[in-house]
Amino acid sequence: MTSSRTRPVSGSQRPTVRRSVATVAMTAAAMLALAACAPGGSGPAATTDTEVSTTLTSEKVELTIADETGFPVTEKLADEFTKQHPNITFTINRDTFANLTANSPKLMASDDAPDLIRLPTIGDTVKDGLLANLDPYFDAYDWDTWSKSQLAPLRVSDDGVRGSGSLYQLGLGYSVTGIYMNTELAATAGIDAPPATFGELQDDFAKAKAAGLLPIMAGDKDGVVNFVVQAAMNQFADKGEFASWIFNEDGATYDTPGNVKGADLIKTWADAGYFPSDLNAIDYATFVSRFQGGEGVFAFNGNWAAAETQEKMGDDVAFFLVPPVEADGKHVAMGAANSFSVPAKSKHINEIVYFLNWIHTDDAARQIVVDVTGAAPGGDPAQAMPTVKPGSLIEDALEMSATVGADDGQIDFMSNATAGIYAGAIIPESQLLATGKTSGQDFVTAVQKFYEQELAG
């Protein structure tokens, strides 16, 4: 500091000098920062100009996959692929679901982006140019024969609306949800078969309650009860309208008579004592283990829990779709791809898409998907299904997938509507709804308000 050098130095002046140095440093840093341009990139990055090829390279290639913890199917598939094609090896990096989803945009924007990443919500990633557009491969591999309703949620239009447009994701298994029933407990309450209509299901809840049993095992510390909430809404809402809301179509609303009716039912069930009294303290793992331990007659959950539930409960459990309102009505069920995307910055797009195509078409790969996840392998519905143990819950799950496919009844999870809606609105509001502290209308209004706010930014 030139000014301080000419001054006589005395003890009393030192603090002033020190302070002025600090001030100058801080001002300089501040000016530097403010003079710099606005944070972030300037728009979509250039997509890699890889030439599309459906033949696998014979060179040695190492592919990187970023996946969540506790999802072993990627490992098994990678091992099998390397066995079939020894020149391709894999590195799989795992992080918890919450960490991975929070970091994925930054991971994909970095120079050492992975070649494949687990991406539950697309959010702004397409707009920011982070994902590889898979349309050229769709044509090259002729994925036209694959189930359209399974791929629709993986498409994004130019306006950022999901459900149509270019393909940006594929699933490592396609899930389906339904109801697990503890058949042993059900029998003691006089319930001897899965209900055929939604009305019968409600009668069964009442029977279970009357028999002194807990009708519905559920938890809502981390939002699991919303499988029940959406299952009820699905039966009364217009499926197209509901889907357009989940896909963020302009002007779509959550506040529909069907959704309100479904939400009101949840309050009714809560008031009738159909849910556990400590609902809001139960997380997903506790919910699963308590149901498997024999607490509760029914539990709303997905096919991913089938293998473990079978192991724990043996033959005392059934798995079926949520029944429609009318006996001959069409089934509607939540389901989604275990969605993975290829980052635009991947240096091996041809190889990783070859791997994705192989997962959907190779018999060994499809068998792994079914065995490990219990989810349908996707791909061409005409292709033979992997073999499963007759009478097992996984067999039920595959049949359920087929029924939903035939009824065109698959709908995405409402928690996938936006990145923040689950933690920010659906969970806190359902914690009120499923304990009877708020009405169906208030629940729907609050969620819609958050949705509009988040989409507006």
Added chain:
Amino acid sequence: MSESTHPRRATRSAVARRGYGWLFVVPALAAYLLFVIYPLILGIQYSLYKWNGVGASEFVGLKNYLRVFSDPDLLASIGNAFVLIAFFTIIPVSAGLFLATLIRSIKPGPFSSASQAILFLPQIIPLAAAGIAWSWMYAQTGAVNQLLRAVGLDAITRPWLGDFQTALPAVGLIGSWVLTGLCTVLFLTGISKIDGSLYEAVRLDGAGWFREFFTITIPGLRQEIAVLTTITIIAALSSFDIIYTTTLGGPGRSTLVPGISIYRIGFTQSDVGLASAFGIVLMILVLVCVLPIQRLSKESER
């Protein structure tokens, strides 16, 4: 200082020496600028933009700050943080004072050092682990309810963390449990520095335990009280890990605190601008609460 006694002759060498002195400060200063000041300035800059952390950004002025002060959910989370001060600051500091005086009155020996060690134990457990352990104890079938049932208080058993009325106090008490040990140990070292003759003197004047506590112990521990109040208020206002591992802000929004809101807005919703603005507001809030305490403790020294 030698240079002030011989101002003229010493000037040049002192300047040179001070130049060297600065050299020694450079590493620390650089680290401070790089890891504290620079991120802070970036945070202020981000708070003026609408930005998702990756893509293009848009300058929005003070709009994010307006949102912080107009969103009832965000304001409620600040309110919850202030309720936590009662559990993170008032309870541990008072309990710490009481326990430290109690332990002081016990003869030094295995019993007093054992009680110190036990009281300090919670402090060495990571908050996140404490949160998980306590969420088991607070569960419907957990230790807390078992204890209540054992003494015939079945009527008040409940899932403490899942109940709208009890979740916030229940979470707060975990903080009290963790921080009481720290307060006790710091107060004990403070008490050991108080001149023993002062205690003798008041006792000769016929003072009882209370008189001794208020005339000698409390004034003697002024510094420690100020430091602990500061630390614990910061812990309350910026709490994150306990809430994250126990309630995630629920049920409803009854235990939502700014730390959780900022994390969600910034990393789940990718609204870096709003998260930064809320972060800056939280920082100012902490300073507003903590600076007067610093001033008070300094004034009372004079």
